[in-house]
Amino acid sequence: MTDTLMFWGTGDSMGVPRVHCSCPICEEARTTGRNRRYRSSVSLQSAAHGALLIDCGPDWRTQMEQFGLRDMDQVLITHAHFDHIAGLPExxxxxxxxxxKGRVFAPLEVLEIIRRQFSWLEQHLELHDCSAGLDWGSWRIHPWKVCHGKNGYAYAYRFDRTEHTPYSFAYCSDSIHLQGEELLPLYGLQLLILGTNFYKEDAPFHTRSVYDMTEALQLLEETAPVRAIFTHMSHGVDIRLAAEPDGYALPPHVRLAETGWIVPLH
Structure with missing residues (x-):
């Protein structure tokens, strides 16, 4: 059977709706719920090898309940910010x-931050350094450090499958202004999952930490993945506009992620 990706969460660090906000997007998220977004996370699912969750944020318990799950074995962490690791204690x-004991995989410097924040965690979770890469099922996983703007750095991951049908995808949820060697793993992809907080973000560049869609589309022109999915979206993004003629004007090979969406990797 084909391995798949399942989107557990597609929101930015605060999620959607914002508690304090009554904007049309937050109000829609509270009612019909198309724009309701948990903190960003995806699960790589294999019939032969189980599931590998990427990031474990503060919505982890709610996500587990939503998908009817009671057990989880493995998590891959992109960086040690609250919205990516706050579910680890639960x-x-x-x-x-x-x-x-569950197994947590991340580059060593990320694991060291997790140890400082949750000193008791290793009583119940094994922390594994994947700085040199990781083999998981038929996938070779390569981490690399990416610019996270005013928030410092994060890691992105490239997944390459050479067995059966070759396939390559990358998960890069928290990045901006990638240059030089940071861009190299983004070439030759069938699928790029990229974080885009807004369609067009007006905040001063030095205060920002994640691409907007207009910048991401320029990145796609350069790296040319076959498909792209935007995630890590703020309450400034209305998922309903993606399919509208006068909406975000995304090219046909670009989609906005939605919770529960399953993507076959073939």
């Missing part, structure tokens, strides 16, 4: 009650 507690 997962560790679940592992405690289940009498097992």
């Amino acid at each position: 997962w560790a507690d679940a592992c405690r009650w289940q009498g097992k």
Whole structure:
């Protein structure tokens, strides 16, 4: 069977709706819910090897309940910001009650921050350094450091499958203004999953940390993936406009991610 990606969350660091906000997008998220967005996370799912969750944010428990899950074994972390690791204590507690240890994979400097923030975590979770890469099922996973603007750095991951049908995709949720060697892993992809907080962000550039869609489209012109999916979206993005003629004017090979969406990797 074909491996798949499932979008667990597609929101930025604060999620959608914002508690304080009554904008049309937040109000729609509270009612019909198309724009309701949990913090960004995806699951690589394999019939032969189980699931590898990428990032474990503060909505982890809600996401597990939504998808009817009671057990999880492996997580790959992009960076140690709250919206990407705040679910680890709840997962560790679940592992405690289940009498097992989960496995967390991340580059060493990310693991060191996690250890400082949650000193007791390794009682229930094994922390594994994947700085040199990771083999998971038929995938070779390569991490690389990317610019996260005013927020410092994050890691992105490239996945390459050489067995059966070759396929390459990358998950790059938190980045901006990538240059030089940061761009190299983005070439030759069938699929790029890229974080885009807004369609067009007007804040001064030095205060920003994630691409907007207009900048991302320029990046796609340069790196030329076969397909692209935008995620990590703020309450400034209305998912309903993606299909409208006068909406975001995205090219046919670019989509906006939605919670629960399953993407076959072939």
